[in-house]
Each structure stands twice: as C-alpha cells, then as structure tokens.
Amino acid sequence: MRADILAGLNAERAARRAAILVTAIPDGGQRLVREADIPGDPLADVLARHLAQGKSGLATLPDGRQAFLTVQVPPVRLVVVGAVHISQGMVPMAASLDLALTVIDPRTAFATPERFPGVDLVAEWPDGALGGRVPALDRYCALAALTHDPKIDDPALAAALRAGCFYIGALGSRKTHAARVERLTQAGFTQAEVGRIRAPIGLAIGAVSPAEIALAVLAEIVAELRRAPRPEGP
Numbered sequence: 001m002r003a004d005i006l007a008g009l010n011a012e013r014a015a016r017r018a019a020i021l022v023t024a025i026p027d028g029g030q031r032l033v034r035e036a037d038i039p040g041d042p043l044a045d046v047l048a049r050h051l052a053q054g055k056s057g058l059a060t061l062p063d064g065r066q067a068f069l070t071v072q073v074p075p076v077r078l079v080v081v082g083a084v085h086i087s088q089g090m091v092p093m094a095a096s097l098d099l100a101l102t103v104i105d106p107r108t109a110f111a112t113p114e115r116f117p118g119v120d121l122v123a124e125w126p127d128g129a130l131g132g133r134v135p136a137l138d139r140y141c142a143l144a145a146l147t148h149d150p151k152i153d154d155p156a157l158a159a160a161l162r163a164g165c166f167y168i169g170a171l172g173s174r175k176t177h178a179a180r181v182e183r184l185t186q187a188g189f190t191q192a193e194v195g196r197i198r199a200p201i202g203l204a205i206g207a208v209s210p211a212e213i214a215l216a217v218l219a220e221i222v223a224e225l226r227r228a229p230r231p232e233g234p
Contacts, residue, residue, distance in 0.1 A: 082146030089214030
C-alpha cells in the first residue's frame with residue numbers, strides 16, 4: 001500500500017469518517033474513496049452498497065472486472081437519553097448488534113449501576129455530558145431520547161441535529177412531538193432539520209412492552225444504518 005493511501009485511511013479513521021480502499025484485480029492497483037466522494041465516483045452504486053453493509057469483499061464492476069473493496073467504517077455509537085425500562089431492554093440487544101451504548105440521565109434515582117450493570121452510564125444533563133464525559137456526537141451516532149421531559153430530551157435532540165447523527169428518535173405521542181417541533185423550531189432549527197427526528201420512535205410493529213419498544217427502536221436504527229448513502233453532516 002502506498003504511503004499516501006495509508007495516511008489517508010488513517011486520517012479518515014481518526015476523524016470517524018468512512019472510506020473504501022479499492023484494489024483492482026489482478027493488477028493490484030489501489031485508490032482510496034472517501035465517503036463524501038462516493039456519490040461522484042464512477043463506482044458509486046457498488047461502493048454505496050458495500051458501505052451500507054459495512055463489509056469488505058469482492059465486487060464485480062460495471063465493465064466486468066473485479067475489485068476487492070476494503071470498507072472502513074467507524075464503530076457505531078448509540079446514545080440513549082433516559083435511564084428507563086426501554087433503555088434497560090436495549091442493553092443486551094445493543095451489545096449483540098455491536099452498538100456502543102451510552103445511557104445519559106441526570107436523574108440519579110434512575111441512572112444507577114444496579115439498574116444498568118456494566119453499561120456506560122452518565123448521570124449528568126445531556127448538554128453538559130455531550131462533548132465532555134461523552135464524546136461529541138457525529139454522523140456515525142444514533143440518539144434516542146426517551147425521558148418525555150423536554151428539559152432533558154430537547155438539548156440532546158438539538159445536539160444530535162447539529163451533529164448530523166444518522167438516526168435521531170424521540171419517545172412520545174404525535175401531540176407531544178408537535179409541541180417538541182414547535183420548541184425546536186423556535187430554537188432556530190428548520191422544518192427539514194426537525195423532520196429528521198423519528199417520532200413516535202421505532203418501527204410500527206405494534207410494540208407494547210418496554211422490551212418490544214426497545215426492539216422496535218433498534219430495528220429502526222439498523223434500518224437507517226443500512227441505508228445508502230447516509231445523509232451528509234452539517
């Protein structure tokens with residue numbers, strides 16, 4: 001691998017940006033395609049599919065040749081705002097999906113190690129925790145706001161919108177969300193930006209119990225993660 005390509009890969013990894021190394025077969029020629037450049041690449045469709053799957057492998061190019069695509073994708077982080085029963089249901093499922101889960105809730109009666117053993121648990125207000133105790137959000141983060149409390153949920157949702165998180169969801173009825181939309185609009189977010197929030201949160205599977213709602217939310221996150229291409233950040 002050429003030194004400039006290796007340096008490019010390392011730079012994208014450090015910045016938590018995806019990239020694909022295209023190695024031609026059989027001559028071994030290589031080039032690096034950054035995620036932001038995929039839409040304008042001659043192999044855009046092939047590259048976008050592999051990026052959405054997050055897997056490296058052989059690909060047949062439009063001209064019939066083959067190439068090996070080495071896909072580098074940042075580890076996906078899931079930030080859950082609210083140490084509630086739904087969050088507890090997410091813990092084992094998120095682990096099996098290789099999602100790095102962080103739970104944020106300033107209410108120390110809920111955010112306890114006993115209720116969330118072995119979980120990255122942050123008993124702070126989201127606007128203070130994000131970018132501090134919790135690494136800053138980015139496009140490879142999903143955020144789920146589950147407290148029903150605007151004082152807790154709204155700052156987290158605003159941070160996720162500004163960061164361009166690939167998934168943003170919020171618990172609550174349509175009436176609750178309408179009030180949320182009004183607050184965020186008054187805070188300066190556009191209709192298109194606020195429209196990115198999935199509310200009511202989760203796929204419509206008829207979920208009733210906290211565990212079922214947790215499943216619906218994670219299914220929606222995976223569905224959005226595997227879409228190609230992901231929306232551009234700010």
